[in-house]
Amino acid sequence: MNYIIFDLEASCWLGRPPHGVNEIIEIGAVKVNDYGEVVATFVRFVKPTINPILSDFCKKLTSISQLNVDKAKTFPSTIQEFQDWIGIDEESYVLISWGKYDRTQLFDDCKLHKLDTDWLDHYYNLKPAYRALKNLKDEPGLKKAVKLEGFEFTGIHHRAISDAENLAKIFIKYYKEWSVG
Numbered sequence: 001m002n003y004i005i006f007d008l009e010a011s012c013w014l015g016r017p018p019h020g021v022n023e024i025i026e027i028g029a030v031k032v033n034d035y036g037e038v039v040a041t042f043v044r045f046v047k048p049t050i051n052p053i054l055s056d057f058c059k060k061l062t063s064i065s066q067l068n069v070d071k072a073k074t075f076p077s078t079i080q081e082f083q084d085w086i087g088i089d090e091e092s093y094v095l096i097s098w099g100k101y102d103r104t105q106l107f108d109d110c111k112l113h114k115l116d117t118d119w120l121d122h123y124y125n126l127k128p129a130y131r132a133l134k135n136l137k138d139e140p141g142l143k144k145a146v147k148l149e150g151f152e153f154t155g156i157h158h159r160a161i162s163d164a165e166n167l168a169k170i171f172i173k174y175y176k177e178w179s180v181g
Helices: 056-062 066-070 075-086 101-112 126-134 142-148 160-173
Strands: 002-010 024-032 038-047 093-097 123-125
Touching (some): 002 160, 024 066, 024 160, 038 160, 075 101, 093 160, 123 126
Parallel strands (some): 093 123
Antiparallel strands (some): 024 038
16 A cells, blocks of 8 residues: 655635636655655646636745746646556555645546546545544644644645655654554
């Protein structure tokens, strides 16, 4: 079983997005094997097609530049690379994120581009599982959870690969505790 710890960044605005659509602009993921070891990482920028120009708010929040997305492939090509990296046809896997937003955004982008969504059925939301494991009243944000576990948050918050790497720290620490798979 491969555990795909992933995070996304999407186009964003203060208020409602133009044309009512947010699109994925970065995919970051860490692949963890059955021994709780990180075996690979995946990071790609994605070129949005509905709203190709990033808002100033989005660039500031994510530190992703217009040039980053302009030079990137569009979602259909990038998601194929991601699926190949996961090995969805060869190996068992489960997608894991912190909160349901990331899976929902993947689903929405697949639908937008008329792509299959069945591969998203192998999914586990670590945020409520963490709250239950730690017997917390509320579900903490990722950065807070990382600090609660005594880890330093490394990288840049609101960058997909950094958030995925930090989430992997929590996943691996309690690797045997999760009801995943």
